[in-house]
Amino acid sequence: MEDCIFCKIIKSEIPCAKVYEDEDVLAFLNIMPVNKGHTLVIPKEHYYNIEDAPIDVISKVMSVVKKLSTAVKKAADTEGFVVMQSNGKSAEQLVPHLHFHIIPKFKDDGLKYWPQGKYEEGEIEEYRKKVIGNI
Amino acid sequence: MEDCIFCKIIKSEIPCAKVYEDEDVLAFLNIMPVNKGHTLVIPKEHYYNIEDAPIDVISKVMSVVKKLSTAVKKAADTEGFVVMQSNGKSAEQLVPHLHFHIIPKFKDDGLKYWPQGKYEEGEIEEYRKKVIGNI
Numbered sequence: 584m585e586d587c588i589f590c591k592i593i594k595s596e597i598p599c600a601k602v603y604e605d606e607d608v609l610a611f612l613n614i615m616p617v618n619k620g621h622t623l624v625i626p627k628e629h630y631y632n633i634e635d636a637p638i639d640v641i642s643k644v645m646s647v648v649k650k651l652s653t654a655v656k657k658a659a660d661t662e663g664f665v666v667m668q669s670n671g672k673s674a675e676q677l678v679p680h681l682h683f684h685i686i687p688k689f690k691d692d693g694l695k696y697w698p699q700g701k702y703e704e705g706e707i708e709e710y711r712k713k714v715i716g717n718i
Numbered sequence: 719m720e721d722c723i724f725c726k727i728i729k730s731e732i733p734c735a736k737v738y739e740d741e742d743v744l745a746f747l748n749i750m751p752v753n754k755g756h757t758l759v760i761p762k763e764h765y766y767n768i769e770d771a772p773i774d775v776i777s778k779v780m781s782v783v784k785k786l787s788t789a790v791k792k793a794a795d796t797e798g799f800v801v802m803q804s805n806g807k808s809a810e811q812l813v814p815h816l817h818f819h820i821i822p823k824f825k826d827d828g829l830k831y832w833p834q835g836k837y838e839e840g841e842i843e844e845y846r847k848k849v850i851g852n853i
Contacts, residue, residue: 600842602849612842612849615834620845633801634788641784642777649768649776651853652805658848663806666768670787671798674823675831686832688809696810697821697829699750707735707747710755713793714737714747718786 584629589680593627602654607640608647613684618692620659622685624648630681632670640681648683659687719764724815728762737789742775743782748819753827755794757820759783765816767805775816783818794822 584590591597592611599611602622613621624647630636636644648666656664667684669676688694702710719725726732727746734746737757748756759782765771771779783801791799802819804811823829837845 600846602846603853612846613834614842615836617832617834619835619837619841620849622849633784636784638777638781638784641780642773645776645780646773649771649773651849653769654849654852656806657852658845661806661808663804663808663811665805665809666803668801669798669823670800671791671796671823673796673798673825673827674800676798688804688806690808692808694832697752699748699752700754701750702754706754707749710793711735711737711747714755714757714786714789717789717792718738 584680587629587678587680589625589678589682590629593625603647603651605647607643610647610651616686617684617694618659618687618689620655620687622651622655624651624683624685626681631679632676632681633668634670636681644681644683648685652685655685656687659689661687661689663688663690719815722764722813722815724760724813724817725764728760738782738786740782742778745782745786751821752819752829753794753822753824755790755822757786757790759786759818759820761816766814767811767816768803769805771816779816779818783820787820790820791822794824796822796824798823798825 603610610624738745745759
């Protein structure tokens with residue numbers, strides 16, 4: 584895709600701190616890391632997000648996420664990490680090319696998950712039916 | 719696994735707000751949602767996390783994540799969502815059974831990504847080599 588920054592990285596038109604490459608997948612360090620070692624894993628074919636990409640492409644990317652995650656946590660000298668992937672503008676997906684984050688996490692890094700809410704009585708069943716109705 | 723709450727849900731020893739089930743995968747609503755419709759997708763076989771699970775199991779789970787993500791965003795009446803998965807104690811993985819979160823996101827929900835940092839000069843190359851050295 585012409586204006587996609589990740590497509591330009593794949594074509595080596597823009598440099599990156601590459602950590603892995605195969606026929607279908609590229610991985611490089613995020614230059615603005617949540618924690619150092621924060622890695623992005625992307626398919627070489629352009630897809631917007633997880634809804635857009637076929638499952639065989641997602642599976643290839645996930646096999647690299649799995650392979651690299653142990654290397655990322657060792658590089659960052661920690662035992663924990665988060666895999667994260669954003670879809671759509673309201674999820675602040677900034678680059679319109681499917682990408683998975685591998686983010687090393689430390690016990691005392693102060694990074695907290697978003698606050699969790701709760702359902703009022705009966706509301707969870709309402710949402711359950713809404714999800715099922717849209718499958 | 720005997721003491722695993724998700725294994726108990728799979729065996730129907732504990733109830734859940736189920737939205738999907740097949741031979742290998744179960745999905746249900748998180749009772750403490752980040753946003754309403756927040757869904758958890760798990761393999762029926764017990765694995766601790768993404769490092770522990772074989773890639774064919776992860777791929778099966780991801781195919782359900784993909785399938786359900788569109789339904790979850792429609793149920794929550796939004797266009798964006800985050801897929802997230804925690805590994806290890808320092809990443810606050812609370813249940814020791816591989817699970818992917820599908821979290822509906824709204825433009826004005828106030829939920830922000832963790833702050834991003836930066837590398838000092840030369841440091842990104844140092845981390846790049848550290849990751850590569852651990853693959």
